[in-house]
Amino acid sequence: GAVVSQHPSRVICKSGTSVKIECRSLDFQATTMFWYRQFPKQSLMLMATSNEGSKATYEQGVEKDKFLINHASLTLSTLTVTSAHPEDSSFYICSAISRGGQPQHFGDGTRLSIL
Amino acid sequence: GESVGLHLPTLSVQEGDNSIINCAYSNSASDYFIWYKQESGKGPQFIIDIRSNMDKRQGQRVTVLLNKTVKHLSLQIAATQPGDSAVYFCAATMTAGGTSYGKLTFGQGTILTVHP
Numbered sequence: 252g253a254v255v256s257q258h259p260s261r262v263i264c265k266s267g268t269s270v271k272i273e274c275r276s277l278d279f280q281a282t283t284m285f286w287y288r289q290f291p292k293q294s295l296m297l298m299a300t301s302n303e304g305s306k307a308t309y310e311q312g313v314e315k316d317k318f319l320i321n322h323a324s325l326t327l328s329t330l331t332v333t334s335a336h337p338e339d340s341s342f343y344i345c346s347a348i349s350r351g352g353q354p355q356h357f358g359d360g361t362r363l364s365i366l
Numbered sequence: 367g368e369s370v371g372l373h374l375p376t377l378s379v380q381e382g383d384n385s386i387i388n389c390a391y392s393n394s395a396s397d398y399f400i401w402y403k404q405e406s407g408k409g410p411q412f413i414i415d416i417r418s419n420m421d422k423r424q425g426q427r428v429t430v431l432l433n434k435t436v437k438h439l440s441l442q443i444a445a446t447q448p449g450d451s452a453v454y455f456c457a458a459t460m461t462a463g464g465t466s467y468g469k470l471t472f473g474q475g476t477i478l479t480v481h482p
């Protein structure tokens with residue numbers, strides 16, 4: 252089946268640091284990737300939609316200057332949390348869709364902890 | 367906008383029982399639905415999907431039922447096993463022009479606990 256790899260799986264860093272999370276589709280070309288945020292015991296909240304070679308589309312309330320998304324190739328999208336603060340601590344998950352469309356296939360998430 | 371919700375936030379069953387997890391959606395334009403399983407500390411894992419032109423679809427030990435009249439979706443797991451313990455999410459989207467690249471709207475999730 253379709254495999255999506257997310258790296259790193261866990262990050263612990265100081266407040267003010269910028270953190271980059273990578274999302275790779277390993278065995279298919281991902282025309283569209285999605286970035287989600289998930290708080291404990293809650294559902295996934297879509298942050299942004301990323302299409303290869305174009306600017307990401309952010310959901311309402313998500314700061315695009317805070318959460319920088321780059322989708323430079325058909326197999327890689329990155330999310331950079333800039334100047335992270337403790338309130339940015341969360342579980343960030345990416346997903347990807349191939350040219351064939353749904354379903355979305357998810358990475359295993361990145362646990363971000365800002366001290 | 368669309369909301370997708372679940373009737374039961376938690377479900378506890380005995381090993382070998384059948385489990386039924388329910389989901390309601392609000393947008394009647396939704397035409398594609400997916401069930402995901404999420405284990406602790408991991409991303410959601412695809413279980414089964416169904417399009418709105420069907421009312422039932424079966425997989426290995428799982429069946430999804432869709433009732434478009436009442437905008438209700440359910441996931442049935444046969445002979446539930448301890449390894450089935452996880453959070454289950456339903457998700458819905460609208461497809462357009464035959465493509466299916468739309469954003470998913472997730473339900474709140476049901477925690478399934480299977481006791482040996």
